[in-house]
Amino acid sequence: MELTAVEKEAKLWSGGQRPLNASYGKLMMWFFIVSDALTFSGFLVSYGFSRFKNIDSWPIADEVFTHFPFLHGVDAPMYYVALMTFILIFSSVTMVLAVDAGHHMNKAKVTFYMLLTIIGGAVFVGSQAWEWKNFIKGEYGALETKGGQILQFVNAETGKRVAIGDFAVSIPTERSAHKSSNGVWYQSEGSLPSYSLAEVVEGFESNDNLVIRSEKLDQSGRKIVLSRDDSLDKIENAVAVVEGANLIHNEYGNRLFADFFFFITGFHGFHVFSGVVINLIIFFNVIIGTYEKRGHYEMVEKVGLYWHFVDLVWVFVFTFFYLV
């Protein structure tokens, strides 16, 4: 017995129909996306927690991410991440165009748009790797105090940042390398910063136009620069030279900033990478005609949902790491 449309609507949840009007696979993809969205929001909110906890000393993103490929020494805050955002949004568009072409069973178009999507994703992952490289390498270098504060150096007259390599003096010292014959065999020799603490301190004391820029922010959100006398006091507290950023030290300011940067953009980059791999699998399936035989391109739609989700997450990461 065939039900009429009105009866169908009334008995939508009584069984025998598909009340959500979505296939099993699509529903499972949505389940995954909702739970993954909660995971990412957990990460981003914990970033917000650390940030509000250190609201008066958080690093300024504009000063951290200033590089653009092939423009050496040009101060270009955010332009590159903005470009990355456009690349990812554009690859989202080619993905949705592939889904649309799939609805029309147009194999050639699906193939073409899937290829563009994969290229966009690969360019994005590459850009992120380049961002990481710059972040890890660092730019000016800084000193770290016992309490974990970062002391950066600026020129008192121009207010411009000064790299520690520009003023550190060279103090020749003897240093014997750690060998496995005279220590624990699995402890290898660690890497040393280019300048020792004594060299930086000595160089700072002999340069009268250098002052220290502290981590603290003033009312208008700029970093507080100490006077020369305060700087000379402060530098006594320094215990280490920091160049670049890793999970333990961070020359840009609070270490949590580096930790969250590596963790959240890394987790997102891993999602993009897996998205590219899954897209590639679907792409080859499209080429060999799997979905043509199956009679529908719903697999493209499902992987499309995942891909858009990755784009969606980036929109939030972009806002909270680079803009806010």
Added chain:
Amino acid sequence: MAEVTHKLAIFRGLLKFKSNVQKIWGVLIFLSIVTTVEVVLGILKPDILMNYFLSMKLLNWIFIILTLVKAYYIAWDFMHIRDERGSLKGAIVLPLIILIPYLIFILVLEADYIFDVMTNGFVSWNF
């Protein structure tokens, strides 16, 4: 497979597109404009927007609202939530809009409290 029907109007019916492909490009243009506005504001940082509202800069409020707008159009038009049944829409969106603000509320409030303890407490953290 049955021909899929798409709802082709965005901005509450203000803008209607002739085909789904056209709508996709329309949404791309809209998202690009929003991103461009964000980047320009982030570079210029106008002084008027540096005032505080609910202990956050107005500029940051604008960024967050624009981000939510972008998220809405990505989910609704690229992920086709607009074309789904109401029950599926609710199943996807409701858990997120209930749980995430709750999490934000708890953790940000706690962070603000810890900040107060660290600034006004008797232990010095600044050495």
